[in-house]
Amino acid sequence: DSGVTQTPKHLITATGQRVTLRCSPRSGDLSVYWYQQSLDQGLQFLIQYYNGEERAKGNILERFSAQQFPDLHSELNLSSLELGDSALYFCASSDNKGINYGYTFGSGTRLTVV
Amino acid sequence: EDQVTQSPEALRLQEGESSSLNCSYTVSGLRGLFWYRQDPGKGPEFLFTLYSAGEEKEKERLKATLTKKESFLHITAPKPEDSATYLCAVPFNNAGNMLTFGGGTRLMVKP
Numbered sequence: 001d002s003g004v005t006q007t008p009k010h011l012i013t014a015t016g017q018r019v020t021l022r023c024s025p026r027s028g029d030l031s032v033y034w035y036q037q038s039l040d041q042g043l044q045f046l047i048q049y050y051n052g053e054e055r056a057k058g059n060i061l062e063r064f065s066a067q068q069f070p071d072l073h074s075e076l077n078l079s080s081l082e083l084g085d086s087a088l089y090f091c092a093s094s095d096n097k098g099i100n101y102g103y104t105f106g107s108g109t110r111l112t113v114v
Numbered sequence: 115e116d117q118v119t120q121s122p123e124a125l126r127l128q129e130g131e132s133s134s135l136n137c138s139y140t141v142s143g144l145r146g147l148f149w150y151r152q153d154p155g156k157g158p159e160f161l162f163t164l165y166s167a168g169e170e171k172e173k174e175r176l177k178a179t180l181t182k183k184e185s186f187l188h189i190t191a192p193k194p195e196d197s198a199t200y201l202c203a204v205p206f207n208n209a210g211n212m213l214t215f216g217g218g219t220r221l222m223v224k225p
Contacts, residue, residue: 004157033212042216042217042218043215045214058212090157090158102163103213104160105150105158107156107157108155108156
């Protein structure tokens with residue numbers, strides 16, 4: 001157990017639907033990062049939050065949004081889902097704004113859009 | 115342009131056959147190079163951080179080294195349980211502290 005908790009582990013939904021992925025960071029970590037991993041794209045950075053505020057954005061689609069709550073858990077919202085959104089979605093956390101010791105990843109949410 | 119590239123994409127080894135994985139990077143002012151191991155369907159697991167050319171770190175059968183242009187992950191006498199995808203990552207200067215990952219090397223060790 002890495003200390004980063006992601007729920008649900010698996011999600012199957014239809015095109016056009018909206019889903020919410022949840023992440024609880026490791027205790028004490030203020031930064032949360034969301035990554036998408038598909039077979040042909042590898043690990044792609046989506047967005048980072050630090051202590052409730054957005055810090056950095058990657059190639060995140062406008063249909064996707066995220067937030068970090070006062071208790072530091074984070075949610076990634078995916079809407080108007082398309083078949084191509086099927087992927088593993090990982091959350092990672094780190095202990096400060098920096099990355100001196102790398103990220104700790106959760107076990108991921110596997111999203112299947114049918 | 116900042117880049118991180120891994121080679122080979124896949125590597126098949128016999129148990130006990132040592133080899134090396136490569137991670138080439140182009141980034142000004144390197145602020146660390148990170149190695150992760152990822153098992154199928156699981157999240158990447160942190161292995162090493164290297165900060166300066168000449169630095170080396172070891173863990174069991176793995177040794178990571180760093181030069182000014184690339185990093186190597188040396189695997190000595192691998193076992194089947196070393197089979198996994200190995201990822202390297204660097205923070206890009208125009209992207210805050212966000213780690214950008216290479217495409218990974220899928221290692222398969224046969225008994």
